[in-house]
Amino acid sequence: MDVNEGTRWRAEVFISLRPGVNDPQGLAVRDGLRRLGYTEVEDVRVGRYVQMWLRAPDRKTAEERVGLMCDQLLANPVVEQYRFSLEPA
Amino acid sequence: MDVNEGTRWRAEVFISLRPGVNDPQGLAVRDGLRRLGYTEVEDVRVGRYVQMWLRAPDRKTAEERVGLMCDQLLANPVVEQYRFSLEPA
Amino acid sequence: MRFAVVTFPGSNGDHDALMAIRLGLGHAAELVWYTETDLSRFDCIIIPGGFSYGDYLRAGALARFAPVMSAVAREAEAGKPILGICNGFQILTEARLLPGALLRNASLEFVCDWVWVRVEQTRTPWTSQLAPGTLLRLPIAHGEGRYYVEAEELVALETNGQVVFRYVDADGLPTADANPNGSVANIAGVCNERGNVVGLMPHPERAYDRFVGGDDGLRILASVLSVGLEVAHSPR
């Protein structure tokens, strides 16, 4: 695919640990917030937020490609799940 | 604040490096994607995605509290910026 | 000199700091628990390396709120010498007792090695006994040591004399190859405006004995003793 072809899209990918997977970082942040007085916090999960700028002829193609990238590289399905959004950039 | 008081909210916090701050991880992901054949990817930035579940009487309070948590702990303003969304959970 | 070495949950360089002071310097030092709220009985404070609170979120982000940090801030205000090593440096920047921030290494990898650093500033108690330009061989061991400040602030740091250590090659030149983590301007350590609070990524406390790699770190730790002498000699 030609890099300069098509519309420019910005994808935002939200990767989080699958439910049930231990999240020590989330626990540490939750406890930290509570110690600071934010006792209303019940749970915290920490994941990754990936922004990507890419070219694709249309939304459908862009969606397909980003999905593939997530499956192949960005998330490890054994422990992680993801969702993403797309907008013209 | 009583932990069991008020509505339960889910906050999604998106933390990213401020523009201008070098993001070697983003570059590494971009290069990795390109090597896998995703040559349409122009740029990648990697940040943090924090999900929180908390109690608050109303949206305004929840917004205020989450904003404070971000300023105080979740993001380091020297290098990071954040935005967040809220929904009843 | 009465040395305090602060232990946070997850500190792992506290013991080495203690050994360096006791075995290397022949001075007494005491481990101080992170819940301590009064450090006034000490003459200087070391915030050691490690992974306080697992370095979760950002290195130093959670430790900064430990009870002992209010006491550290108070002693900093009082002008006592404070040294943050590695994770201690990260904690002090998160606490805004030192400028800037420490980001993930440009290589994205943890790096353990011996490096050369050049002493850029001798107005701090931790470098007062060293000649400007002195080269020191010190170990590094960190994953988040890329020092960052914005361009304008960098200028301010340089003009205020707040850059204390720089990564250099064996000839003393701050080359790109000598920079192990991508820090701006090869900065390995900085101080606050007043100069009493110093933070650095290399580990002087692991370099107190030639038998295990070198003893250049002792020159930093020994410098602070001169402050002790001044305190002792100053009229009450």
Added chain:
Amino acid sequence: MPIVPEILREVALTEEEYARAVALLGREPNLIELGMIGALWSEHCGYKHSRPLLRKLPTSGPHVVQGPGENAGAVELGDGLVVVLKIESHNHPSAVEPFQGAATGVGGIVRDIFAMGARPIALADSLRFGPLEEPRQQYLFHGVVGGIGWYGNCLGIPTVAGDVFFAPEYRQNPLVNAMCVGIAERSALIRARATGPGNLVVLVGADTGRDGIHGATFASVEDPERSHRGVVQVGNPFLEKLLLEACLEVLETGAVVAMQDLGAAGLTSASAEIAARGGTGIELDVALVPRRETGMTPYEVMLSESQERMLLVVDPEGIDRVLAIFRRWELHAVVIGRVTDDGLLRVLEDGQVVAELPVWLLTDACPTYVREAREAGEIRERRAFDPDALPDLQPAEVAEMLAALLRSPNIASRRPIYRTYDHTILTNTVLPPGAADAAVLRIKGQRFGIALKTDCNPRYCLLDPRLGTMHAVAEAARNVSCVGAEPLAITDCLNFGNPERPEIYYQLVQAIEGMAEACTVLGIPVVSGNVSLYNETEGRSIPPTPVVGIVGRLADVRRCVGMGFRGEGKVFLLGSE
């Protein structure tokens, strides 16, 4: 609920094994009991195929303080100190999630060392991957090396030695073996033996989740993807650091009778093992176990493999002091049961008995198998190959060939690996990785020091498992000798394919016999070890990989030698011809 073949497959028991369990128990086990039996009778926990063979290894010697059978082995160093050592595999988890798999492997082996009351002072790692040119192998390599570094660096235990080898047969089955070495006062060593009925059973550390349920069976079947399992474990080295410091501190109260880490098969295995060693029984209530998740069944609690947990047996007199120390370290510590004198492992839920099994049935009644051993014809053919038949290099080719050799990942510098491991922390590292054939550590305040290394050349072991394993022992011994140390003891990790196949069982038998012979001849006892079988995918096995971890003693650590020439002088070559 009738026990159908699907359920047996789930817990990895054969019909014969199930019949044996029923006969020994005198009744049908319920589902919880079945799960517990399945886990402890798995290859991973029960050593079904290796137990009869391992008896051949020499395990005693004048310096041995603790041989195999406890959390780790221990050998005398002098001046009242012992060195504690153990190696363990985390191959299967690392194949699925390389970073966390390797990280939790380090976590497990470190717990084994401080469970003995020793302070861990060094780590070593032995790694095997497929060809590094392939993207998938790079992913595995970076994940594994990253995970080992993350966990060890965070704990503040230097990783000072190891070995790594790349070969196509490891593509689907990378090997991740981690070794830990600790130091203790001989008098302060603690054993994992639940003695004294009435003593309290304390669980401390992480809350229990649905992590790695059936991890033990998962490591004992050929196709883990197909077998049922819970979620992959995620390590928390920060919590482990607190656990390590707190566990060493509670030992000073004198109130701790036994300590055991929770590894494969979690609470089931830990409680059964300490009761078996103590000749007692244990009663515990799963409702008292702190959970990370809601709605967990007793089955899940008993088989969870959540990391960073320890089981302690504590004298009721000292329980307050023990719990206070754990509180100071901000650790959850809960009394979940007590030691009994009836030889039963009794599991309650809110006071109601939900499972009750004789301890011996879990730990000693596991069937063992002696299989048919037959060498594969293909290997015989390979061995017949005559290297002398190869044409000599032409002078013009030599430089290029040398460069090609040096470029090979099996020969090139290991610096990219050990540079990411903290090897200077604790300020004991006299000869760091890369400086010598083995790492050398001092022990502060002592004249003597220790050397350590891991070794195994899988090519030799493939061609001749017996000679190859003897070679691995000899190489490890040579490596510590080269720095000036006398080999003291070995810990071994036997990584093989599916032992139910005659050609694999042959390799296992031969390797163990070779190890026994080499260790006997050299006078080096094997004081601990680990067996990892079923390292194969679709019938393609790894080469036999009996990794040898060794510890040596230098009488005067100041007289150690590295491998660089030290200034001008003469060069001596030792050996014949």
